[in-house]
Amino acid sequence: MEFAIYCKNLCRSFGEIQAVKSLTLGIKRGEIYGFLGPNGAGKTTSLRMLSTLLKPTSGEGWVAGHDISKEPELVRLKIGTTLQEASLDNILTGRETLTYQGRYYGLSQNQIQTRIDELAPLLDMDAIDRRVKTYSGGMKRRLDVAASLIHNPEVLFLDEPTTGLDPVSRIKVWEEIRQLNSNYNITIFLTTQYLDEADQLADRVGILSGGEILTEGSPEELKRKIGKDVICVRVGENGASGTSNGSGENGENNKSDRQELLDALGKVSGVSSVDEQPGELLIGAENGTAVLGEVAVILKGSSEDVIEISLRSPTLDEVFLEATGYRIKTHEDEPTSTEETQTVENLKN
Amino acid sequence: METPAIIARRINFFFGLRVAASRSVRVLPRDLALIIPTLIVPIFFFAVTIGALSNLAQGANLEIDYKAFQLPVAILTAVTGVSRAGALVIDIQQGYFDRLMLTPLNRYSILLGLMIADLVVFIILSVPVVALGLIVGVRFETGILGILVFIGLGALWGLVYTGFPYAMALFTGNPTAVNNSFLLFFPFIFLTTAWVPKENLSGWLSSVATLNPVTYILEGLRSLFLEWDALELGKALLAIAGIGIAAQSLAFWGLIKRSRTD
Numbered sequence: 001m002e003f004a005i006y007c008k009n010l011c012r013s014f015g016e017i018q019a020v021k022s023l024t025l026g027i028k029r030g031e032i033y034g035f036l037g038p039n040g041a042g043k044t045t046s047l048r049m050l051s052t053l054l055k056p057t058s059g060e061g062w063v064a065g066h067d068i069s070k071e072p073e074l075v076r077l078k079i080g081t082t083l084q085e086a087s088l089d090n091i092l093t094g095r096e097t098l099t100y101q102g103r104y105y106g107l108s109q110n111q112i113q114t115r116i117d118e119l120a121p122l123l124d125m126d127a128i129d130r131r132v133k134t135y136s137g138g139m140k141r142r143l144d145v146a147a148s149l150i151h152n153p154e155v156l157f158l159d160e161p162t163t164g165l166d167p168v169s170r171i172k173v174w175e176e177i178r179q180l181n182s183n184y185n186i187t188i189f190l191t192t193q194y195l196d197e198a199d200q201l202a203d204r205v206g207i208l209s210g211g212e213i214l215t216e217g218s219p220e221e222l223k224r225k226i227g228k229d230v231i232c233v234r235v236g237e238n239g240a241s242g243t244s245n246g247s248g249e250n251g252e253n254n255k256s257d258r259q260e261l262l263d264a265l266g267k268v269s270g271v272s273s274v275d276e277q278p279g280e281l282l283i284g285a286e287n288g289t290a291v292l293g294e295v296a297v298i299l300k301g302s303s304e305d306v307i308e309i310s311l312r313s314p315t316l317d318e319v320f321l322e323a324t325g326y327r328i329k330t331h332e333d334e335p336t337s338t339e340e341t342q343t344v345e346n347l348k349n
Numbered sequence: 350m351e352t353p354a355i356i357a358r359r360i361n362f363f364f365g366l367r368v369a370a371s372r373s374v375r376v377l378p379r380d381l382a383l384i385i386p387t388l389i390v391p392i393f394f395f396a397v398t399i400g401a402l403s404n405l406a407q408g409a410n411l412e413i414d415y416k417a418f419q420l421p422v423a424i425l426t427a428v429t430g431v432s433r434a435g436a437l438v439i440d441i442q443q444g445y446f447d448r449l450m451l452t453p454l455n456r457y458s459i460l461l462g463l464m465i466a467d468l469v470v471f472i473i474l475s476v477p478v479v480a481l482g483l484i485v486g487v488r489f490e491t492g493i494l495g496i497l498v499f500i501g502l503g504a505l506w507g508l509v510y511t512g513f514p515y516a517m518a519l520f521t522g523n524p525t526a527v528n529n530s531f532l533l534f535f536p537f538i539f540l541t542t543a544w545v546p547k548e549n550l551s552g553w554l555s556s557v558a559t560l561n562p563v564t565y566i567l568e569g570l571r572s573l574f575l576e577w578d579a580l581e582l583g584k585a586l587l588a589i590a591g592i593g594i595a596a597q598s599l600a601f602w603g604l605i606k607r608s609r610t611d
C-alpha cells in the first residue's frame with residue numbers, strides 16, 4: 001500500500017517545549033484524515049512539518065512520494081496548504097491572488113481560468129475582482145483554501161479550515177472538501193478542534209494531546225470503543241428538592257439521593273457505565289433500548305427533575321473525554337450523532 | 350478515477366522573478382500614498398536650499414552653479430531609503446510570505462522582484478527632480494547621455510541602499526524598524542560635501558567627508574555637469590559597490606534566515 005503521507009517518529013521541539021513527540025502516521029491515498037486536538041496539542045506544528053515549512057527536530061516523513069526533509073521542493077509541487085492564519089495579500093483582488101498563485105506553479109493563463117471556474121463553488125464570484133481587504137473573514141478563508149487548490153495538488157493540508165466560519169460557510173467548505181476527495185481522490189489532512197467536523201468529514205481521526213496521538217481510528221471505531229449506546233438523561237439544576245420521597249431542601253440530602261440513584265442505575269443488568277456530568281447523567285449500555293424501560297422507572301422513582309431522556313450512539317466527545325480526561329468543544333450544543341435518538345419528554349409530568 | 354490535466358510544474362528562476370516582479374509592480378499604484386510624500390520632501394529641500402543658500406555660496410569657489418551643485422543631493426535624498434520593504438513587512442505580517450515559502454518559487458526572486466519595483470519607483474522619483482533642475486537652469490555639458498547616467502547612478506545607489514530596509518524587514522518583521530533605516534543615511538549625507546565644497550569644510554569635517562563614500566557619489570554625479578570624467582565616475586561606482594555589497598549581504602542574509610525552516 002502506498003501512503004500519501006507517511007511519517008515515523010517525527011519530533012519537533014522549540015527550545016524546552018516538545019511540541020510534537022514522536023509522531024508516526026500512515027495516511028492512505030484518497031483518505032481524509034482528521035487531526036483532532038485542543039489548543040497547543042501540536043496540530044499546527046505537525047502540519048507545518050509535513051508541508052515542509054518546518055524542519056523536524058528528528059524523525060522522517062514522506063509526502064506524495066517525496067522525503068519532506070531531503071526533497072522539500074518536490075513535495076511542494078504536489079501539495080496544497082492552507083495555514084491556520086490567513087495567508088493572503090490584502091492589496092490584491094481575489095482573481096489576482098488566484099492568478100499569481102497559479103503562476104508560481106507554472107500554470108498558463110488558460111489553465112488558471114479553467115481552475116478558477118472549477119473552484120467557483122468555493123469562491124464568491126461576485127467579489128472576485130474586489131480587493132481581498134474588503135472580504136469578510138469567511139470569504140478570505142474560502143479564497144485561501146481555493147488558492148491552495150489552484151494547482152490541483154495530490155495532497156491537501158488544511159489547518160483548522162472552518163474555525164471562525166458561520167454554519168453556512170462551514171458547510172460549503174465541508175462540501176468542497178468532500179467533493180475534492182471524491183472527484184479527484186485528493187488526500188486530505190485536516191486539523192480541527194471540532195468534534196463534529198472530524199466526525200462529519202474524516203475517514204480516520206487521530207486524537208492529539210500534548211504532542212502525542214492518544215488514540216486513532218475511524219469515528220465509528222472510536223465510538224465503539226466506548227460501548228454501544230448511551231442513554232443521556234438531562235436533569236434540572238435543583239432536581240431532588242421538594243419531590244415525592246420528601247427529602248429536605250439541603251444539598252447534603254440531594255447528594256446522597258444522587259449517589260443512591262447512580263448506584264441503582266449501575267445495578268441494572270446491561271448497563272456498563274454511569275457517568276455524572278453537569279446537568280446530565282450518561283448511562284452506557286450494550287443495548288440501550290433493552291434497558292431504557294428499567295432506567296426510566298428508576299428515574300421516575302427518584303427525586304431527580306428529569307427534563308429529557310435520549311438514547312444515542314456515543315459521540316466523539318465521549319471518546320475524547322475517555323482518551324484525554326477532559327471535554328472538547330463542539331460547534332453547536334447538539335449531540336454530534338443524532339441517529340436513533342428517542343426522546344421521552346416530561347417523564348414526571 | 351479522473352486525472353486532472355492541470356498539474357504543477359517547476360518554473361525557472363527568471364520566470365519566477367518575472368512573476369514576483371509583476372506582483373510588486375502591479376500594486377505600486379495602490380500604494381501611491383507612500384510614494385508621493387517621498388517625492389515632495391527632496392523637491393522641497395532642493396527649492397529651499399537653492400533659494401536660501403545660493404547667495405551665500407557665491408563666495409565659495411564652485412566650479413559649477415549652486416543649483417547644479419545641489420541637484421545630486423536632491424536626487425540622492427529622493428531615492429535613498431525608498432524601498433518596498435514596507436510591503437515585505439506586510440507580506441510577513443499577513444502571512445503571504447509563508448504562502449510564498451510553500452510554493453516552488455525561488456526565495457531569492459521574492460526579494461529581487463521587490464527590487465525591480467524599486468527601480469520603477471526610482472525612475473518615477475528621479476525624473477521630476479531632474480526636470481525641476483533643468484527648469485531652474487541646470488545644464489549638463491555631457492548632454493542627454495549625461496542626464497541618463499545621472500539618473501542611472503542615482504537609481505543604482507537607491508537600489509543598493511534598499512539592502513538596509515530589506516534587512517530590517519526580514520530580521521525584525523517590524524514596520525517601524527523599516528522606516529527608521531532611512532535615518533541611517535542622515536549622518537552619511539551631512540558629513541559630505543552636500544552643502545559646501547570640500548575646500549570650505551572645517552578640519553575634522555573635511556577628513557570625515559574624505560572617508561565618506563557618499564562624498565564620491567556626489568562628486569561623480571557633479572562631474573556630469575562639466576565633462577565625461579572616468580576617474581570621478583569610477584570612484585562613484587566603487588563607492589556604490591562598497592556600500593552595496595554590505596547592504597545587500599545583510600538583506601540576503603536576512604532572507605535566508607527568515608526562510609529557514611528550522
Ligand SMILES: Nc1ncnc2c1ncn2[C@@H]1O[C@H](COP(=O)(O)OP(=O)(O)OP(=O)(O)O)[C@@H](O)[C@H]1O
Binds near residue numbers: 014
Ligand atoms: N514557533 C514556536 N516557538 C515556540 N513554541 C512554539 C512555536 N510554535 C508552537 N509552539 C508551541 O508548541 C506547542 C504546540 O503548538 P501548535 O501550534 O502546534 O498547537 P496547535 O495544536 O496547533 O494549537 P491551536 O489549536 O491553538 O492552533 C504549543 O505549546 C506552542 O506554544
Ligand SMILES: [Mg+2]
Binds near residue numbers: 043045084159
Ligand atoms: Mg494550530
